[in-house]
Amino acid sequence: MVNKKECCGCTACLHVCPAKCIVMQEDEEGFLYPIIDKEKCIQCHRCETVCPVRHTDNLNTKTETYVGYSRDEEIRKQSSSGGIFSVIAEWILQQRGVVFGAAFDENFEVHHIAIETKKELVKLRGSKYVQSRLENVYPEVKQYLEKKRKVLFTGTACQIAGLKKYLNKEYENLYTVDVLCHGVPSPKLWRMYLEEIKKRNNASIEKVEFRNKENGWKNYLVNIELSNMEKYCVHYFEDKYMRMFLENIDLRQSCYECHFKGLPRISDMTIGDSWGIEKYMPDMDDDKGTSVILVHSPNGASMFEVIRKKLVVREAILDEVLPPTADSRRSVEMHPNRKKYLEGVKRGESIDLLYGYLQKTFIQKVVSLMRCILIRINPKYKE
Structure with a gap:
């Protein structure tokens, strides 16, 4: 069994193992952890080198900060915050792209799924305060990327870090957006x-x-x-x-010592609630939902420039709209x-x-x- 503090449950190790000797198994709280069949293990150590907790890679060097919300009132109404995810997802789907995100199944358990139509977007809207199961998503993302389809992957920062380690190369047609995360509950x-x-x-x-x-x-x-x-x-x-x-x-044990809440992040963009906006930009707050938008990469910047015409948006000061003490910028206290x-x-x-x-x-x-x-x-x- 791995050290639970050092495992975010991303599944990168599962999919990179050439001997197929790893399975994800629930613990007493329902969190998934990798279990290795030592008899099948060939000691290649690829599961260790692909782990985003042990090897955190980040090529991004700066963060641009904005606050905003969708001009489409219906999208905003259906969204937890300002509707930014939906605007980005629609742009990807218009280009015959694929969007990955967290959805409820028929039992209201949470899994990552892929959608290819605007009609399906409702499945991915809205916060889901449960750790999403990734299952076979990483290989699916790679298949679409290799077919030259645009792919938007949304999830927590650790899920995106795991995906990047699994892919082990940069793809121009991959867009990643993480959500500001408090931690994932049982x-x-x-x-x-x-x-x-x-x-x-x-x-x-x-x-x-x-x-x-x-x-x-x-x-x-x-x-x-x-x-x-x-x-x-x-x-x-x-x-x-x-x-x-x-x-x-x-919360999952790794959330109390999170390796992925720093800035800039490995994702192209980070989105989440702009709590406290009424103090810093009261004219941007009508209590319908205003989002923080953090742009970390050239891919993120190009994506933002395309969607911003569909937003009411303004530049902001990072430490005002998202203070260093915010739970989404530091590990929470157990x-x-x-x-x-x-x-x-x-x-x-x-x-x-x-x-x-x-x-x-x-x-x-x-x-x-x-x-x-x-x-x-x-x-x-x-x-």
């Missing part, structure tokens, strides 16, 4: 959460929205529609699954009760019991508060 906890909602309502799930904007972009709702016409719809901070995610108790939570997961405890581990002791609260203050004063204290 797929097993997500399954448990959905099962409890189904049992409580005696109904199957028809639709899931992590970021419903009915109450506005800043006060978004978790919205789950059920087969009996009922809805589970609550403010995100009142939802137990979202609270456990945002308070860092159920919840002090994560060990207890993990023991509860192993015992098969319910969501309610696992949620109880978020409660901190007075001393834990004081320590966390002091650490947050120190990090805001000087980010080096994070180290």
Whole structure:
């Protein structure tokens, strides 16, 4: 078994292995890790050299910063933030390109899939706060690239780093966009959460929205529609699954020591929510969703120049719209009760019991508060 702190689950090692001796296997939290069949292993060490955590490559040297949103109100309404992904994806699809991104399956588990039509784009829109399974996606991306098709790959920064290591060469027809990432929560906890909602309502799930904007972009709702016409719809901070995610108790272990949140990134572009925009550019905030857009590469710059006419966009100062202390620029702090939570997961405890581990002791609260203050004063204290 690999050191869990050093594995982001990208699958690069799985696909590069010439002996086919690696499989991805779930741990007790539902995260996938590579397992090596030592009897089949030929000791070529390609799995080690392709690992993006062990060997981080980045040719990009600068980041240009913008904030903006789609001029198309319908796209923006259907998107978690400003609709930037949809604008980029439509441009790729118009050129007979292929778009890869995270989608729900029929059981509302999250996988990366490829789409080739605008009609399918709805599958990839919207945040999905579960680690997406990549499965055979990296070889599929390579096949399309070798056929000279334009490919847009969207995902977390670690997934893009894994793809780049697997491909092992630059492709002019590959465009990569990572999303600002807090960390990835447990797929097993997500399954448990959905099962409890189904049992409580005696109904199957028809639709899931992590970021419903009915109450506005800043006060978004978790919205789950059920087969009996009922809805589970609550403010995100009142939802137990979202609270456990945002308070860092159920993230993948590598997220607590993330190697991919620095800038500039290995991707061509980074997009995400421009939280706090009302403080820096109030005229860019109408509570419908405004995005941060970070351009890291020549490919990213050319892509941005093509799409910007479809955006309301403005140049911005990086450290204002995305401070160095933001969770998307530094690893998040592990919840002090994560060990207890993990023991509860192993015992098969319910969501309610696992949620109880978020409660901190007075001393834990004081320590966390002091650490947050120190990090805001000087980010080096994070180290």
